Amino acid sequence: xxxxxxTYGRKSLTPKTKxxxxxxxxxxxxxxxxxxxxxxxxxxxxxxxxxxxxxxxEHNTCGPDYPVCGGEIxxxxxxxxxxxxKVVMYFGMAQSPMEEPKVFQIDSKEFTNExxxxxxxxxxxxxxxxxxxxxxxxxxxxxxxxxxxISALDAVNLIKPRIFTVSHFINxxxxxxxxx
Numbered sequence: 138x139x140x141x142x143x144t145y146g147r148k149s150l151t152p153k154t155k156x157x158x159x160x161x162x163x164x165x166x167x168x169x170x171x172x173x174x175x176x177x178x179x180x181x182x183x184x185x186x187x188x189x190x191x192x193x194x195e196h197n198t199c200g201p202d203y204p205v206c207g208g209e210i211x212x213x214x215x216x217x218x219x220x221x222x223k224v225v226m227y228f229g230m231a232q233s234p235m236e237e238p239k240v241f242q243i244d245s246k247e248f249t250n251e252x253x254x255x256x257x258x259x260x261x262x263x264x265x266x267x268x269x270x271x272x273x274x275x276x277x278x279x280x281x282x283x284x285x286x287i288s289a290l291d292a293v294n295l296i297k298p299r300i301f302t303v304s305h306f307i308n309x310x311x312x313x314x315x316x317x
Contacts, residue, residue, distance in 0.1 A: 211228075211229060211235060212259050212263070212269070212270070212271055212272050212299075213228070213229065213230075213272045213273075213274060214226065214227075214228050214252075214255055214271055214272070214273050214274070214298075215227055215228075215231070215273075215274045215275075215276060215311070216273065216274070216275045216276065216289055217276050217278065217307065217311055217314060217315050218243070218275065218276065218277040218278060218281040218285050218286060218289060219278050219280060219281060219315045220278070220280035220281065220282075222242050222243045222244065222282075222285055223240060223241075223242065223243075223315075224240070224241045224242070224243050224248060224285075224289065225238055225239070225240050225311075225314050225315055226238065226239050226240075226241065226248070226251060226252070226255075227239075227314065228255055231308065231310035231311045231314065232310055238314050239251060240317075243285050243288045243289060243292075244288060248292070249292060249295075252292060252296060253296060255271065256270075256271050256296045256298060259271040268299070269299065270298055270299030270300075271296075271298040271299060272298065272299060272300050272301070272302075273293050273298045273300075273301035273302075274301070274302055274304055275289050275290070275293065275301065275302070275303045275304070276303075276304050276305070276306070276307050276311065277289075277303070277305070278307060278315055286303070290303075
């Protein structure tokens with residue numbers, strides 16, 4: 138039987154199926170990826186740091202007997218952290234403090250009030266409080282608990298002294314103060 142290519146305007150009995158070529162349009166995925174990249178970049182720039190600024194002394198600036206880190210001795214406040222939440226606070230040098238060393242509990246109101254009083258005392262007697270303020274040295278003993286060090290750092294962070302440091306060196310005079 139002979140079939141003709143020409144239908145002469147008639148439709149065929151079996152319609153031809155169109156072959157579809159499947160493909161995925163990735164335009165939306167590209168747009169979404171750029172939006173996510175932009176979101177995470179902006180979020181990382183806008184997030185505020187959640188840490189405490191801590192400056193540690195250099196080895197050259199601290200002497201073997203008494204590490205004075207940053208500034209004149211009359212502006213130094215030392216916190217000796219002992220066992221049972223005890224804090225010994227002295228102003229100046231351990232050999233000859235400006236005031237009698239005082240013993241507090243780390244979370245007490247008296248400790249916070251005394252800390253604020255000494256900070257105000259120093260700020261009233263310096264020429265420029267932004268550049269010359271209180272220097273706080275925190276010295277945890279071997280018997281100190283970690284939470285006491287964190288509490289002391291929180292208390293220091295509240296008054297915002299000019300500089301503060303954590304030192305592991307406790308000299309013999311300071312050891313005697315802790316044992317009293």
